Amino acid sequence: MARQVTSTSLTQAVADHLRMRIHRGDVSPGERLPAERELAEQLGVARISLREAIRQLREDGYVEVRRGSTGGTYVTELRRPAEAWRARMREQAGEIDDIVDFRIALETQTATLAAHRRSEATLAPVQESLGALRDVIGRTAFRQADSRFHVALARAARNDRLTDAVETARGELFSPRDLLPFREPVEETLRDHQAIFEAVRDGDAGLAAEAMRAHLERARRQLRAIVFGTDHDTDGDPEWSSA
Known part of the structure; x- marks a missing residue:
């Protein structure tokens, strides 16, 4: 029987994908991720799923959200x-x-x-x-x-x-x-x-x-x-x- 795909599993898959990219060094500490709309389009997911995935990565210490003219989602120094x-x-x-x-x-x-x-x-x-x-x-x-x-x-x-x-x-x-x-x-x-x-x-x-x-x-x-x-x-x- 095929496993049902839920919004939770999709969010987790997006978070795992972004985490893997950071682990491989595709995105390095201090680098900014693409804007939400652009990244959602790249990944082929709804923005709400991407937003939840980013929230998970923030809680785990992978990214931080900065405000202001140079705001956006940035990879942290990854110490945690x-x-x-x-x-x-x-x-x-x-x-x-x-x-x-x-x-x-x-x-x-x-x-x-x-x-x-x-x-x-x-x-x-x-x-x-x-x-x-x-x-x-x-x-x-x-x-x-x-x-x-x-x-x-x-x-x-x-x-x-x-x-x-x-x-x-x-x-x-x-x-x-x-x-x-x-x-x-x-x-x-x-x-x-x-x-x-x-x-x-x-x-x-x-x-x-x-x-x-x-x-x-x-x-x-x-x-x-x-x-x-x-x-x-x-x-x-x-x-x-x-x-």
């Missing part, structure tokens, strides 16, 4: 939801490893398919993301360039379900990097991304999968450092290779 996420990861033993294991299975297969199905048209956005990473200034640009790479690679695999799954899995690993001490490892991340891209471009599916696995295993260690305070570098900051 970040700490709530870290506490949940600490309490749920093995959760981080489960999510990273899933991402490895997902994205190594994505890299494999991309190597088999690549074309000039699908590789162009992947290569453009490398250029964006080389030119980043600031953490927001760094996060966005990293996200562009993984999504573009998933699209190069030419499987819409894989692309959706990659985006969802990235959203589950809420690592609020703007709040935590770390050195932006542009060179290390660029090296990883470049190795994956070259293997895909050359049609070497095995090497592409191996490079992606190494990239995500590095991310596993770094996420554990953020959540549990282990595997820090010598200056006390977690080593970071964005993933």
Whole structure:
């Protein structure tokens, strides 16, 4: 029997979607969400459902509503939801490893398919993301360039379900990097991304999968450092290779 869709479940779905976008870094701390009418149209929902979803996000500390000439709904500094996420990861033993294991299975297969199905048209956005990473200034640009790479690679695999799954899995690993001490490892991340891209471009599916696995295993260690305070570098900051 099909489950009935209620206004409550729709509101929750909208709130979860916006929360996922914030987790992935699509919208960063301090950034303004689109105006209510525009955002409701983008999501294809009634404004009342969007309003309720925004209320939920406000209560959870994700957004704040500002008044005045520059008013609107803005993403907060995420300190409260970040700490709530870290506490949940600490309490749920093995959760981080489960999510990273899933991402490895997902994205190594994505890299494999991309190597088999690549074309000039699908590789162009992947290569453009490398250029964006080389030119980043600031953490927001760094996060966005990293996200562009993984999504573009998933699209190069030419499987819409894989692309959706990659985006969802990235959203589950809420690592609020703007709040935590770390050195932006542009060179290390660029090296990883470049190795994956070259293997895909050359049609070497095995090497592409191996490079992606190494990239995500590095991310596993770094996420554990953020959540549990282990595997820090010598200056006390977690080593970071964005993933």
